[in-house]
Amino acid sequence: MKKLVLLFTVGVFTILSCSKNSDNDTSTSDFAALEDSVIVNFVNKTAIPGYEDLLAKATTFNNVVTALNSSPTEANLTAAKTAWKDMRKTWEQCEGYLFGPVEDDNYDPNMDTWPVDYVQMDSLLNSSNALEIADIEGLATLSLRGYHPIEYILWGTDGNRAATDLTAREKKYITSLTIDLKNTCTKLRDSWITSGGNYSAKVMDAGIGAQPFPTKQSLFTAMAAALADICGEVGESKMKEPYDAQDPNIVESPFSGNSTTDFKNNIVGAYDVYMGTFLGSNGKSLHALVAAKNLSLDNKIQQQFQAAIGSFDAITMPYEKAIISQRGLCATTMSNLVTLKGSIEDDLENFILTNIKD
Amino acid sequence: MRIRKIYLAAALLASPSLLMMCTKPAPFSDEEYDPRLSGGAATVFDATSKAFGNVIPGLSSYDQHVHDLGDNSVDQTFVTAPATINSGLGPIFNNVSCRSCHHNDGKGSPTTGTVTSSMLMRLSIPGTDAHGGPLAVPGLGLQLQDLAVFGKTAEASVKITYTEQVFTYPDGTVTTLRKPTYTFVNPYTSLPVDLMVSPRMAPPFFGLGLLVNIPESTILSFADENDANGDGISGRPNYVYDASQQKMMLGRFGMKANTATILTQAAAAYQQDMGITNRIFPQESTFGQPQMDNLNDDPELADSLLNSVEFYLLSLAVPARRNTTNTDIMAGEKLFAQVGCSNCHIPTIQTGVDVRYPYLSNQRIHPYTDLLLHDMGDGLADGRPDFRAGGSEWKTPALWGVGLFEKTNGTPFYLHDGRARTLEEAVLWHDGEAAKVKGKFTELTAGERGQVISFLKSL
Numbered sequence: 001m002k003k004l005v006l007l008f009t010v011g012v013f014t015i016l017s018c019s020k021n022s023d024n025d026t027s028t029s030d031f032a033a034l035e036d037s038v039i040v041n042f043v044n045k046t047a048i049p050g051y052e053d054l055l056a057k058a059t060t061f062n063n064v065v066t067a068l069n070s071s072p073t074e075a076n077l078t079a080a081k082t083a084w085k086d087m088r089k090t091w092e093q094c095e096g097y098l099f100g101p102v103e104d105d106n107y108d109p110n111m112d113t114w115p116v117d118y119v120q121m122d123s124l125l126n127s128s129n130a131l132e133i134a135d136i137e138g139l140a141t142l143s144l145r146g147y148h149p150i151e152y153i154l155w156g157t158d159g160n161r162a163a164t165d166l167t168a169r170e171k172k173y174i175t176s177l178t179i180d181l182k183n184t185c186t187k188l189r190d191s192w193i194t195s196g197g198n199y200s201a202k203v204m205d206a207g208i209g210a211q212p213f214p215t216k217q218s219l220f221t222a223m224a225a226a227l228a229d230i231c232g233e234v235g236e237s238k239m240k241e242p243y244d245a246q247d248p249n250i251v252e253s254p255f256s257g258n259s260t261t262d263f264k265n266n267i268v269g270a271y272d273v274y275m276g277t278f279l280g281s282n283g284k285s286l287h288a289l290v291a292a293k294n295l296s297l298d299n300k301i302q303q304q305f306q307a308a309i310g311s312f313d314a315i316t317m318p319y320e321k322a323i324i325s326q327r328g329l330c331a332t333t334m335s336n337l338v339t340l341k342g343s344i345e346d347d348l349e350n351f352i353l354t355n356i357k358d
Numbered sequence: 359m360r361i362r363k364i365y366l367a368a369a370l371l372a373s374p375s376l377l378m379m380c381t382k383p384a385p386f387s388d389e390e391y392d393p394r395l396s397g398g399a400a401t402v403f404d405a406t407s408k409a410f411g412n413v414i415p416g417l418s419s420y421d422q423h424v425h426d427l428g429d430n431s432v433d434q435t436f437v438t439a440p441a442t443i444n445s446g447l448g449p450i451f452n453n454v455s456c457r458s459c460h461h462n463d464g465k466g467s468p469t470t471g472t473v474t475s476s477m478l479m480r481l482s483i484p485g486t487d488a489h490g491g492p493l494a495v496p497g498l499g500l501q502l503q504d505l506a507v508f509g510k511t512a513e514a515s516v517k518i519t520y521t522e523q524v525f526t527y528p529d530g531t532v533t534t535l536r537k538p539t540y541t542f543v544n545p546y547t548s549l550p551v552d553l554m555v556s557p558r559m560a561p562p563f564f565g566l567g568l569l570v571n572i573p574e575s576t577i578l579s580f581a582d583e584n585d586a587n588g589d590g591i592s593g594r595p596n597y598v599y600d601a602s603q604q605k606m607m608l609g610r611f612g613m614k615a616n617t618a619t620i621l622t623q624a625a626a627a628y629q630q631d632m633g634i635t636n637r638i639f640p641q642e643s644t645f646g647q648p649q650m651d652n653l654n655d656d657p658e659l660a661d662s663l664l665n666s667v668e669f670y671l672l673s674l675a676v677p678a679r680r681n682t683t684n685t686d687i688m689a690g691e692k693l694f695a696q697v698g699c700s701n702c703h704i705p706t707i708q709t710g711v712d713v714r715y716p717y718l719s720n721q722r723i724h725p726y727t728d729l730l731l732h733d734m735g736d737g738l739a740d741g742r743p744d745f746r747a748g749g750s751e752w753k754t755p756a757l758w759g760v761g762l763f764e765k766t767n768g769t770p771f772y773l774h775d776g777r778a779r780t781l782e783e784a785v786l787w788h789d790g791e792a793a794k795v796k797g798k799f800t801e802l803t804a805g806e807r808g809q810v811i812s813f814l815k816s817l
Contacts, residue, residue, distance in 0.1 A: 099406075099407055101768075103462070104767070104769070105768065106474040109458070114435065115441070115443055116437070117437035117438050117441070117447070117507075118437075118438075118441060119440065120437070139508065140508070140512075141473070141505075142473050143435055211764045212407075212764060218405065218406075221406055222406050225404075225407075237426075237433075249443050250443055
């Protein structure tokens with residue numbers, strides 16, 4: 001009998017403790033301190049490390065391609081392809097916080113313009129242009145620069161090019177293109193750090209009335225909007241367009257067959273921004289802010305992120321093939337992304353407007 | 359771009375009607391409208407860098423689909439023909455996609471010749487074409503294409519230099535304005551001595567559907583061509599030839615109200631800015647020039663795609679105002695009217711009815727424009743007539759969203775050529791018909807001038 005009462009009491013307390021943390025578990029000053037640490041952590045554990053890592057990956061990529069240029073072995077070609085995918089992974093994840101200099105100063109199209117301009121590339125490779133970095137920088141269109149022309153040359157249209165097939169001009173061209181990538185990543189990293197453009201300070205100054213984030217609310221709204229945007233970009237545009245048209249030609253990264261991975265990494269990056277776990281880091285993030293006041297919303301967002309990311313794993317082929325052979329799985333993923341986007345846009349942004357008043 | 363819930367806007371619209379239910383039916387008084395709803399029901403609450411890219415709430419699923427197709431289309435980077443997708447760039451062009459110039463569905467930077475540039479040069483020589491429009495320059499056409507695909511030659515590149523000039527307020531406050539000069543470098547053909555050049559920055563995309571739906575009679579009611587009321591402000595409509603409708607129409611778009619319809623605006627941008635031929639403009643921009651491509655692939659742009667872009671531009675919502683109850687902003691709004699800014703930047707207009715688009719119909723909107731031409735003085739003059747617009751006349755630009763350029767653009771730039779780095783500089787460039795009003799602005803105290811700027815930033 002006693003045991004039963006005790007069990008009952010524990011049960012009641014459990015129920016009580018569960019219901020309690022739905023609202024105002026945290027005092028106002030604690031919450032304000034939490035806001036500040038989320039901002040600091042976003043800068044120091046997500047944004048800057050993200051771009052640092054991207055620069056490191058770009059440097060490796062350039063080294064590997066330089067080696068391929070002087071010694072076109074199969075091993076070196078494989079290493080170049082791996083380095084391309086490694087860099088691509090960090091880049092796609094960094095798209096989880098696509099605001100600030102990357103947008104304002106157009107670093108994104110500098111690296112990631114799609115589609116490839118084959119006609120121009122042929123005339124460039126067949127010309128007497130020296131293909132040095134200065135020549136690359138002087139090209140009129142970005143469709144001749146960045147990830148995708150390199151991808152086209154490394155993999156070829158059928159995805160399995162031999163190292164011996166690479167021409168001297170092609171090797172020279174992609175070597176300069178990787179220098180160009182490295183230069184862009186250097187500028188992007190510098191735009192955030194104190195010794196460079198110091199965009200960090202603008203983020204850290206959120207709430208003092210200065211542009212671009214006069215209030216902390218406006219910064220958190222921008223962070224949430226960036227999360228929603230990337231879900232929309234993947235679920236309503238990059239995946240949906242080729243899916244609707246059933247046209248593999250519209251799919252990005254077709255040569256490497258990396259499209260599904262690219263899309264997944266976008267959402268992994270967004271999830272890591274939300275959780276404060278970007279590139280394996282660990283810091284206070286939007287997740288902590290939401291959990292402090294509304295556990296069920298935090299749970300919902302986490303579950304929807306996990307569902308969306310998990311549904312990518314069900315797609316077992318490159319996206320340009322999946323839109324023909326695994327349409328149901330593609331549709332499920334897009335639907336998960338749209339649901340997630342809706343929760344971020346409605347619930348998370350509402351949470352920010354309601355709870356972050358400074 | 360993003361779908362926003364209509365609930366808040368709907369609730370705000372509904373609340374006055376609830377109040378009125380108990381009284382005799384009569385028009386609402388001004389106080390009963392929510393001043394944040396710059397686009398009426400076609401307003402969205404978004405003050406982020408993506409504020410200009412939201413769809414009007416409540417579109418049907420079909421309309422939403424067409425909007426989304428247009429949204430994707432304006433993002434597409436074009437490449438040299440022949441190509442499996444996005445074929446037809448150039449051979450000469452100004453940029454490679456719509457959004458390259460219209461950054462975040464807004465404007466961009468006042469530079470030329472790079473992928474991030476948002477400015478182009480309109481050209482002509484004295485005289486008029488068959489429809490009374492500007493006369494094309496032999497070998498160059500009506501617009502300078504300052505980029506070319508690899509192996510081709512750009513028409514010229516443009517060097518922009520700025521001369522600083524000091525402006526002193528009556529109270530002694532000093533500020534610096536910068537006046538641009540444009541030089542053509544390495545033209546591929548000789549430039550005529552009487553060449554006329556008009557620099558133009560890419561304008562933002564949103565709210566155009568509402569501007570289309572302002573009745574012509576309303577716009578004409580603002581006109582005062584002979585200044586009958588003696589306020590020094592005339593205001594003239596431009597009438598232009600529209601290539602899609604193939605007739606003369608009232609101009610609503612373009613810096614000199616030199617375009618009548620969204621469709622013609624978009625189609626001309628595809629053909630002139632990117633070199634993408636389409637059903638409205640099926641000839642390459644290089645037609646009759648030595649660099650004309652001889653591919654038999656025109657029109658390069660699918661009709662469905664052009665139509666979706668037209669609808670996309672028609673169905674982008676206006677961002678709501680912020681901080682409308684702030685006392686400084688409210689004071690600034692009063693001063694804006696008192697000094698006379700609102701004589702041309704008309705605050706409130708009622709749209710007409712178009713049964714196809716209920717969300718654009720009968721809306722009480724706050725565009726802050728009369729869509730008319732005004733002589734803005736020598737400082738801003740381009741000296742290049744465009745249909746009825748003279749060399750120193752410009753269309754009053756809409757001011758909605760003007761306070762968000764700091765967000766959408768990173769660094770904001772104002773006026774037709776982006777010379778103004780702040781809203782204050784933009785005000786100070788006003789001259790000609792606006793000289794008197796500008797004068798009154800400069801005579802305000804520094805605090806009051808700040809209130810006017812705060813008001814503008816709330817738009």
